[in-house]
Amino acid sequence: MDVQEIRRQFPILQQEVNGHPLVYLDSAATSQKPLKVLEVLDDYYRRYNSNVHRGVHTLGSMATDGYEGAREKVRSFINAASTEEVIFTRGTTTAINKVAYSYGYANLQEGDEIVITPMEHHSNIIPWQQTAKSTGATLKYIPLQDDGTLSMEDVKNTITANTKIVAVMQVSNVLGTINPVKKIAKIAHDNGAVMLVDGAQSAPHMRVDVRDMDCDFFAFSGHKMGGPTGIGVLYGKKQLLENMEPLEYGGEMIDFVDLYESTWKELPWKFEGGTPIIAGAIGLGAAIDFIRDIGxxxxxxxxxxxxxxxxxxxxxxxxxxxxxxxxxxxxxxxxxxxxxxxxxxxxxxxxxxxxxxxxxxxxxxxxxxxxxxxxxxxxxxxxxxxxxxxxxxxxxxxxxxxxxxxx
Incomplete structure (x- = not known):
């Protein structure tokens, strides 16, 4: 891995800030973008900017190929079983909210439990607070050890037969803690709960295999891994997504619309209402290519x-x-x-x-x-x-x- 050669691929790093060479140490907030991503975005807007899926003209076909091609790149990157399980969102926050409101509201009731940790990003706390308030469920926290890690004994003691959802970040954006999400998923499943993993800080930095992890949902953002802002991914197991209702209604996500009733498209499109984030998805696909080239x-x-x-x-x-x-x-x-x-x-x-x-x-x-x-x-x-x-x-x-x- 030639770091100096990699650095040359990032134009923003080739500058001075306040009279000094830029030292960028804020990639957990957002990463910089390589030339490969910038060029792909420029090419889309210059050469084949068009909406996807609906048009039969050449530009529309090219845009659709780029958009759906990016979905396949994501599927391979996280080892999902099918592109039906890969939903494009605005980012990790939107992805978690989709699960909280579409799955949580439909499957939780008074007496049920949602289990998270005190180290979570607000995006993996507030949706569950609101879901608990609306459904009558109880929000519980796995306690932290003195060094900011989780004890498996505490995990086992916190997750019970009443737990229906466990939502844990794979990597802490503050402590750098790497949580044993595969082991936590096993405990969640043994108690009949589903497992959501916040992968915002893991997907850019370590190999992610959602099938090996056996999580039910996985969320991450493109902008933290060299991709554009405004694009993210929700992975969900097909059987769960099929039984969830969409949160946004309108174009793109419908199959048939009558005056008083409508039906939805199949997965993954039923969760992607409106004109999708086309350029963002294509840019994310290019970022994945860049990462995989490095290894x-x-x-x-x-x-x-x-x-x-x-x-x-x-x-x-x-x-x-x-x-x-x-x-x-x-x-x-x-x-x-x-x-x-x-x-x-x-x-x-x-x-x-x-x-x-x-x-x-x-x-x-x-x-x-x-x-x-x-x-x-x-x-x-x-x-x-x-x-x-x-x-x-x-x-x-x-x-x-x-x-x-x-x-």
């Missing part, structure tokens, strides 16, 4: 190396605390004593270093950590050890600057 095993190894290097390197910064387990995905979340994370991010930005600061859409987890906010550096295929060296130097300067200010 997911190479990406995993590269990011594991960067995460270890970062945790070893950042101890050079006096008063810096890293949150999360020792074995982590490719991100490091931290705070520096007596310096607000927003101030940390501001000083780093003056050095051309982009990190995230705030609650990371994980306020319950911030409360569990007993902090208001944290700073986060997250890595991807284009990052290097030199980026982490620059981060470390920037943090030392930050510490020195605020030490001088308050001296």
């Amino acid at each position: 997911m095993e190479n990406i995993e190894a590269h990011e594991a190396k960067l995460a270890q290097y970062a945790t070893d390197k950042l101890v050079e910064v006096e008063g810096l605390r890293i949150y999360g387990p020792n074995k982590r995905a490719g991100l490091v979340t931290f705070n520096i004593d007596d310096v607000h994370p927003h101030d940390v991010a501001t000083v780093l930005d003056s050095e051309g270093i982009a990190v995230r600061a705030g609650h990371h859409c994980a306020q319950p987890l911030m409360k569990w950590l007993n902090v208001a906010a944290t700073a986060r550096a997250s890595f991807y295929i284009y990052n290097t050890e030199e980026d982490i060296d620059a981060l470390t130097d920037g943090l030392i300067k930050t510490k020195e600057y605020f030490g001088d200010v308050f001296a």
Whole structure:
């Protein structure tokens, strides 16, 4: 894996920010886009922009081939059994909401349980809060260990015969925790529950096999894996999707419309009402091609190396605390004593270093950590050890600057 060659494929990285070479360490929020994706999007809009499925003219056929071809790429990427199980959405948030409202509202009642964890992104908390309120179900949380991991004993004790839905992120966007979702799915199924996996932070970074995982639903976003914004995927087992009602009604998703009754198209199109996200899907397909050309095993190894290097390197910064387990995905979340994370991010930005600061859409987890906010550096295929060296130097300067200010 030639990281320098990969970096040359990302035009945005070839610039200076505030007089310094850009060091982009915010890929957990959104990744940068390779030339292959940018060129595919440009080609679609320049050469064959058209709506899909309905038209029989040449441009319409080309657009349909591109859109449905992208669906097959997604199917292969996550090892779904059929393209019928691959639904294009606006992103992970929309995908989870579809499950919460279409499946949850229809299958939950008072006395039933929904089980999640305190480390979840708000997108995998709020839909279940609302579903519980509307159906009378109880929302339960698997407790966290001191290092931000899950104990299988706690999983077994929290999921009961009353549990109907378990929804867990595969990788924490704050702690970098890699959850044993396959084992959790087995426990959920043994208790008669279905399992949803939030894959927003896993699909870009590690091999995903939904059949091996045996999850019932899997959600992820294109923009975190080199694809465009506004495109995501909901995978669902065919038998579950067939029994779910669509949430959006209109064009594209219908089979027959009469004055008082209508019928829906077959899967997956019954869940894709209106003009679909055509360019986004085609761009996501190109991003998948790019990732597969590199090799997911190479990406995993590269990011594991960067995460270890970062945790070893950042101890050079006096008063810096890293949150999360020792074995982590490719991100490091931290705070520096007596310096607000927003101030940390501001000083780093003056050095051309982009990190995230705030609650990371994980306020319950911030409360569990007993902090208001944290700073986060997250890595991807284009990052290097030199980026982490620059981060470390920037943090030392930050510490020195605020030490001088308050001296």
